[in-house]
Amino acid sequence: MRYLPLTDHDRQDMLASIGASSIDDLFVDVPEGLLQSGPLDLPRHQSEMAVERAMEALAKQNRSAGEGPFFLGAGGYRHHIPATVKHLISRGEFLTAYTPYQPEISQGTLQVLFEFQSQVVRLTGMEVANASMYDGSTACAEAVLMARRISKKKKVIVSGGLHPQYADVIRTMTRFTDDDVNFQAPTPHIDDDALIAVLDDQTSCVVVQNPDVFGNVRDLTSLAEAAHAVGALLIATVTEIVSLGAIRSPGEMGADIVVGEGQSIGNALSFGGPYLGLFATRLRYVRQMPGRLCGETVDSDGKRGFVLTLSTREQHIRREKATSNICTNSGLCALAFSIHLSLLGEKGLRQMAHINHMRAVQLVDALGQIEGVEVLNDTFFNEVTIRVPGDARELVNRLAELGILAGVSGGRLFDSLTDMADLIILAATETTTDEDIHALASALREALS
Amino acid sequence: MMNRQGRPSQPSDATTAPISATWTGHRALDLNEPLLFEQDRPGVTGVDFEPVSEGKTRLGGLERDEKIGLPGLTESQVVRHYTRLSRKNYAIDMGIFPLGSCTMKHNPRLNEAVAAMPGFADIHPLQPMASVQGALGVMEQLSHWLKTLTGMPGVSLSPKAGAHGELCGLMTIRAALEARGDARVRVLVPESAHGTNPATAAQCGYKVDSIPANDEGRVDIEALAEKLGDDVAAIMLTNPNTCGLFERDIIEIAAMTHAAGAFFYCDGANFNAIVGKVRPGDLGIDAMHINLHKTFSTPHGGGGPGSGPVVFSEALVPFAPSPFIAREGDTLRLVEDCADGAVGRMAAFHGQMGMYVRALTYMLSHGSDGLAQVAEDAVLNANYVLEGLKDVMSPSFEGPCMHEALFDDRFLKDTGVTTLDFSKALIDEGFHPMTMYFPLVVQGAMLIEPTETESKESLDEFIGALRHLATMASAGTSNSFAAAPQYSPVTRLDETQAARNPVLSYQVPDQDAAE
Numbered sequence: 001m002r003y004l005p006l007t008d009h010d011r012q013d014m015l016a017s018i019g020a021s022s023i024d025d026l027f028v029d030v031p032e033g034l035l036q037s038g039p040l041d042l043p044r045h046q047s048e049m050a051v052e053r054a055m056e057a058l059a060k061q062n063r064s065a066g067e068g069p070f071f072l073g074a075g076g077y078r079h080h081i082p083a084t085v086k087h088l089i090s091r092g093e094f095l096t097a098y099t100p101y102q103p104e105i106s107q108g109t110l111q112v113l114f115e116f117q118s119q120v121v122r123l124t125g126m127e128v129a130n131a132s133m134y135d136g137s138t139a140c141a142e143a144v145l146m147a148r149r150i151s152k153k154k155k156v157i158v159s160g161g162l163h164p165q166y167a168d169v170i171r172t173m174t175r176f177t178d179d180d181v182n183f184q185a186p187t188p189h190i191d192d193d194a195l196i197a198v199l200d201d202q203t204s205c206v207v208v209q210n211p212d213v214f215g216n217v218r219d220l221t222s223l224a225e226a227a228h229a230v231g232a233l234l235i236a237t238v239t240e241i242v243s244l245g246a247i248r249s250p251g252e253m254g255a256d257i258v259v260g261e262g263q264s265i266g267n268a269l270s271f272g273g274p275y276l277g278l279f280a281t282r283l284r285y286v287r288q289m290p291g292r293l294c295g296e297t298v299d300s301d302g303k304r305g306f307v308l309t310l311s312t313r314e315q316h317i318r319r320e321k322a323t324s325n326i327c328t329n330s331g332l333c334a335l336a337f338s339i340h341l342s343l344l345g346e347k348g349l350r351q352m353a354h355i356n357h358m359r360a361v362q363l364v365d366a367l368g369q370i371e372g373v374e375v376l377n378d379t380f381f382n383e384v385t386i387r388v389p390g391d392a393r394e395l396v397n398r399l400a401e402l403g404i405l406a407g408v409s410g411g412r413l414f415d416s417l418t419d420m421a422d423l424i425i426l427a428a429t430e431t432t433t434d435e436d437i438h439a440l441a442s443a444l445r446e447a448l449s
Numbered sequence: 450m451m452n453r454q455g456r457p458s459q460p461s462d463a464t465t466a467p468i469s470a471t472w473t474g475h476r477a478l479d480l481n482e483p484l485l486f487e488q489d490r491p492g493v494t495g496v497d498f499e500p501v502s503e504g505k506t507r508l509g510g511l512e513r514d515e516k517i518g519l520p521g522l523t524e525s526q527v528v529r530h531y532t533r534l535s536r537k538n539y540a541i542d543m544g545i546f547p548l549g550s551c552t553m554k555h556n557p558r559l560n561e562a563v564a565a566m567p568g569f570a571d572i573h574p575l576q577p578m579a580s581v582q583g584a585l586g587v588m589e590q591l592s593h594w595l596k597t598l599t600g601m602p603g604v605s606l607s608p609k610a611g612a613h614g615e616l617c618g619l620m621t622i623r624a625a626l627e628a629r630g631d632a633r634v635r636v637l638v639p640e641s642a643h644g645t646n647p648a649t650a651a652q653c654g655y656k657v658d659s660i661p662a663n664d665e666g667r668v669d670i671e672a673l674a675e676k677l678g679d680d681v682a683a684i685m686l687t688n689p690n691t692c693g694l695f696e697r698d699i700i701e702i703a704a705m706t707h708a709a710g711a712f713f714y715c716d717g718a719n720f721n722a723i724v725g726k727v728r729p730g731d732l733g734i735d736a737m738h739i740n741l742h743k744t745f746s747t748p749h750g751g752g753g754p755g756s757g758p759v760v761f762s763e764a765l766v767p768f769a770p771s772p773f774i775a776r777e778g779d780t781l782r783l784v785e786d787c788a789d790g791a792v793g794r795m796a797a798f799h800g801q802m803g804m805y806v807r808a809l810t811y812m813l814s815h816g817s818d819g820l821a822q823v824a825e826d827a828v829l830n831a832n833y834v835l836e837g838l839k840d841v842m843s844p845s846f847e848g849p850c851m852h853e854a855l856f857d858d859r860f861l862k863d864t865g866v867t868t869l870d871f872s873k874a875l876i877d878e879g880f881h882p883m884t885m886y887f888p889l890v891v892q893g894a895m896l897i898e899p900t901e902t903e904s905k906e907s908l909d910e911f912i913g914a915l916r917h918l919a920t921m922a923s924a925g926t927s928n929s930f931a932a933a934p935q936y937s938p939v940t941r942l943d944e945t946q947a948a949r950n951p952v953l954s955y956q957v958p959d960q961d962a963a964e
Contacts, residue, residue, distance in 0.1 A: 001819040003555055003746075005904035006826050014833045014905060018849075023825045026832055026849045027726065029695035034731050036821065042597050045816035048559050055810055059568025061583030063576070072573040075797055082496055084524055086565075092542030093535035096556050098881075099752040101548075103944075104937040105876055108538035109751035112531075115485050118954040122518040128953050131752070134609035137797035165797035172770070172793040176623055176654040217509045247511045270564075271584050272574030272798025273609065274754030286951070292752070297947035300932075303474075305939040309947040315612070315648035316887075320657040325648035328610040328742065332750025339531055342485050345521035348494035354501075361504040379509035400577040408575045415786060430498060 001045055065269060065405065069436035071363075073383045073427025074213060074408040075136065075163050075239045076272060077264045079352075080431055085266050085339045094335055099292075099328070103307045104299075109331065110306035113294035116338040123244045124258040125251020126280035130291040131308075132334040133277025133326065136261025137166045140207065140237050141173035142279065142290045142324055143257045147205035147233045148179060149288045149323070155203045157232075160184040160191050161212030163239055164414050170207070179204070186414060188214040188376045188385045188423065196226045203232040205257075210236055210250060211243055213413075214376065214425065215383035224254025233257060240264055240427075241278065243381040245353030257281045266340030267333050276333035287313060290324030352430055356382035359428035359437075366441040367426075372448040376423075383427040388448065392424045395447060404443050479938055482533040486955040489520035495527050537938045538751070539881045545903050545911050547834075549853045549884035549896025550643065550691055552721045552743035557814065560746065560807035569806050574798035578782055584802060585781035589774045591809045595739060595758055598820070600730030603766035605773065606758045607800035611718055614738025614757025615649040615685075617770055620792045621736060621761065622683050622712040623653055624768040628790045631710065633682035639668055641692055641888040646685045646716060655682060662890045666692035666846040666855070668702060677709040687716040688732070689723065691888040692846060693831065693853035693896070703733025712736065712765070720744045721900070722828055722852035725821030735762040741801070745808035756804035770795050826901035827852040830908060834899055837912035841919040845891040852900070858893025860919060865927030868893035871918060873941065876934035878914040 006014075011023075020026055027035055046054070065078045072078070089095065093108060100106030100113075113131045120129035133139035144156055156179050158167055167183055174181050184194050195206055206227050210218045224234045236250035238260035250258045262276035263269075279291060286293075287310065295309035315322040344352060360382040367373050367386055374387040388395055393411030400406070407427070410420030428437070474481045506512070522530070539546070546553035564570060572581055592604045605621075608614035619636070626633055636650035639660045647657040658676055663669040667690065677684075684706050688696045696702065706713045715729055715737040721744040723729075729737050741747050741756040749755075761769050770792040772785045787793040815823060828851050835844060835854035843859035858868045872882035872895070884896040899908060922930065934940065 001815060001822060003557055003814070004819070004822060004826055004901060005907075006829070006901075010905045011826075011829060014829055018829075018832050018836045020832070020849070023829060026828050026851075027695075028849065029697045029851075030723075030727055031697065031700050034727055036726055036728070039817035039821055040597055040725060040728075042594060042817035043813065045819040046813055048814070051559065051810055051813045052563065054813060055563045055806070056566065056568075058583040058586050059563075059566040061586060062568040062572050063580040064567040064571040065573060066567055066571050070573075072575055074575055076573055076575070078571070078573070082524075084495070084528060088528065088531045088535075090561065091532070091535045093538040093540045094531075094751055095561075095748045096541040096553075097538045097751040098541075098546060098548055098551060098553055098749050102539070102872075102876065102882055103942050104873070104934050104939055105539040105881065106537075106751075107938050108534040108536065111482070111484070111534055111537070112751075114953075115955070118484075118486060119519065121954045134613060134754070135796055135798075138609065138613070138795075163797065165794060168787075168794040169796055172620070172795060175793070176620065217507075217511055219509065219511055244513070245517070246513060247508055248513050248515075249517075252515065268570040268803075269573050270570050271572050271581065271802035273796075273801040274756075274803050275798075286953070293951075293953055295947040296952040297943045299939040299943070300941050303939055305942045307942050307944050307947045309944065309953075310951060312948075315644040317644070318648070319644045320647035320651040322644070322648040322651075325612045325616060325645050325652050326610075327612045327643075327645050328749075328753040328755040330754045331752030332748070333754055335751065339527065341519065342522055342527045342530070343495035343524060344519070345494045346517055346519040347492055347521055348496045348498075349517065349519060351494070351498055352496075355498055357506060357508065358501045358504055361507060362502070364507070365504070377507075379507050379511075381508065397577045397579065400580050405573070405576060405580070412575055412577075430501075 071426040125249030127283040129280035135275040137169040139259040139277035151204040153204040159208040160186040205233040214385040215380040217379040220253035245349035266336035493521035495524040549898040554900040555902035556748040600728030601760035603761040608757040610755035612645040618736035689851035693850040741808040747807040756801035830899040853898035857891040866922040870930035874933040
């Protein structure tokens with residue numbers, strides 16, 4: 001077997017030096033009869049070529065985004081990833097390193113994390129960011145738990161513009177706490193008034209997404225003011241982080257905790273994971289943050305270095321009193337994000353965001369001319385919601401058979417909510433071409449005629 | 450005096466400068482690297498885009514006018530920056546990485562190549578299911594392998610790491626208990642457990658009650674019997690445990706737990722020791738997470754991403770979270786609805802597809818025969834290390850061990866050398882240290898997990914280095930240990946200062962001066 005370096009000769013030598021007569025002597029503590037006598041009922045080992053063929057056959061049963069016009073978003077976005085990113089994250093020194101528990105021989109990873117945290121702070125307009133969470137949805141649920149620790153209050157208000165699967169994760173994570181979560185009904189219209197109407201002095205936090213899951217760009221300022229007036233925190237969720245190259249940061253608009261999905265920068269769609277949870281807040285709340293933090297210090301010669309710090313929040317020190325049980329996070333995805341963002345820089349990110357927005361403007365112009373299609377957004381960044389006659393899920397499936405991945409239907413995303421069944425959420429990015437938009441518009445026009 | 454780049458701020462004075470000082474602060478291939486933010490060239494970018502035709506913006510007047518504060522670098526600057534930084538890391542690609550409980554094994558590159566295939570990397574989680582049958586096929590096959598290897602009837606793939614899997618398992622247990630109207634309040638966790646276990650139980654709203662270990666490093670059965678009661682929801686046990694030992698009484702522990710009406714959660718972090726050899730389902734376990742980034746070799750990436758699928762017993766399957774895979778004839782479907790009483794969604798979408806692909810590739814490569822050999826070689830290697838060190842270091846418990854060997858600091862008594870110093874000295878010898886000060890049940894713990902992917906020659910060198918250090922320590926050279934490591938890119942770092950005066954992001958120097 002190609003990954004096992006011991007030869008049978010080595011094994012015999014080693015057993016002899018241990019004083020064991022066979023390998024079973026080393027499994028002596030396993031209760032009688034529970035040791036398998038032979039291989040389990042699964043295929044035997046295969047060569048690299050055979051495995052590659054088998055996996056390639058599975059890969060070919062998927063239609064990849066690059067094969068044709070593609071307009072899906074809703075929490076996962078297809079952006080161009082520069083070749084440099086893939087090359088650098090493949091370096092074994094990054095790929096095959098562990099969590100930097102021994103800082104003297106982990107300065108590469110640690111400096112990357114420090115730079116990553118610094119980038120996230122700037123993007124979100126916050127004061128401190130952690131070294132990443134699993135993904136945007138779990139980061140969002142952790143923010144709700146953190147708000148509870150800060151406010152000592154139980155009521156949580158969740159906007160109907162929050163990605164419904166993010167709302168599901170909040171539901172799961174608060175199921176066994178006594179938090180009282182008020183989920184507003186999903187609506188493609190901005191629901192600030194409804195959120196403000198249920199705010200009261202028992203409220204721990206308000207969770208809102210910007211741009212929201214329907215693509216609307218929201219001014220969070222008045223919502224933040226209303227929340228702060230009753231002592232509640234505003235949690236802003238950003239699932240399309242590229243938007244922060246074009247629109248004002250949640251920090252600037254008054255958010256107290258900003259969580260996000262960082263996949264858009266540097267990370268592939270990958271069928272939904274691994275993705276990258278971003279988590280940022282105000283410095284005064286740092287001791288209630290979940291997850292790892294990297295900080296600057298000096299070595300015994302006075303030279304700058306980096307370490308994991310404020311660990312007394314974490315499970316390996318505090319055990320049941322930790323702020324979260326999180327241990328492993330999304331290190332390599334954070335690295336990819338940080339490299340891509342370094343390549344972009346201030347200028348590149350703004351350009352990229354602008355192109356995304358312009359592509360969406362073109363998409364909206366094209367869709368608006370199709371009879372039967374209604375664009376619901378007044379504002380948007382790179383994603384919009386349209387209403388179509390009939391069942392949108394069926395329409396999307398039909399277009400997929402024609403080779404056009406036309407977006408995410410309300411039926412798929414919201415499942416049981418029938419009033420979403422005629423909606424499609426579509427995203428355009430810098431990878432979208434004129435031809436893609438044209439092909440989508442023609443196919444839609446034909447399907448609806 | 451060093452400036453922020455680690456470079457001396459004035460020309461060196463030959464009488465006071467350390468011997469190793471250079472004008473640049475570099476030492477040949479050991480290159481200091483400034484932060485990205487210190488290399489900013491305003492207006493520069495390392496990417497280019499195709500031109501786009503301009504239209505009227507629809508941002509609702511919320512344009513970001515203020516500077517974001519991101520540095521500008523060229524592509525070549527970026528490549529050098531990260532290449533230089535990478536060289537400051539130790540990695541499994543460079544040598545043995547004997548961190549106990551972490552299973553740092555070789556990461557085959559075939560797995561990376563397969564995960565990068567566009568058919569896996571460039572597909573969206575919400576594409577119509579007819580367009581992602583291959584991805585659902587990966588999930589189905591992976592589920593089958595995990596269920597067969599563990600002898601458990603159900604699996605939930607979606608948890609994103611081991612600790613997330615623990616949460617999934619405990620939530621499922623709580624959901625099952627609530628469904629039978631039997632609210633319970635306590636979870637029993639051995640003293641030797643990973644910190645994630647008590648943290649998880651607390652996050653599920655349970656009180657954590659600690660079970661002591663016996664003299665043999667295993668659960669004290671009598672103490673367990675006393676602690677069990679009708680308010681206990683679950684016991685969380687790691688097997689093999691964090692002392693590297695198989696829990697001999699596990700069948701009895703499971704029976705006692707079930708007799709008390711509680712569930713048996715197993716932390717599967719150490720599954721590598723028994724994969725293909727022992728099926729956890731045969732041990733009476735109700736739920737167990739499997740770290741794909743340990744046993745199934747998906748790379749650790751400097752701290753993730755991981756993947757922590759959870760296998761379930763028959764009693765728990767109805768309460769497991771969505772989504773899961775269902776087959777209807779030739780067609781696969783993701784079931785995304787949450788059944789009544791079940792846990793619901795642990796995360797958006799369907800879990801760590803990139804890790805599923807890597808793990809399945811690894812499983813197909815090894816096959817059932819190879820995986821059993823993995824466990825045997827992992828256990829053999831650990832025992833070889835134990836044997837090679839037992840006369841100069843102090844093993845905490847009688848052998849044999851499973852996949853990792855535990856030592857404590859008795860052999861360092863009266864030497865003035867601590868477990869920390871000893872570990873740091875190992876860095877200078879060119880190795881990543883073992884896990885230090887964990888588990889908490891022995892004094893100054895050193896937990897060594899070589900894994901099956903180390904050759905005998907590699908182990909001999911590692912053992913030789915440890916024997917040398919142990920001899921040095923007893924010869925009374927504690928000063929050199931306290932000063933270690935000396936040959937790493939930085940020397941010992943001041944963690945107290947980092948925590949006392951946290952600097953958690955780059956501050957522009959002007960602000961520094963103002964503070």
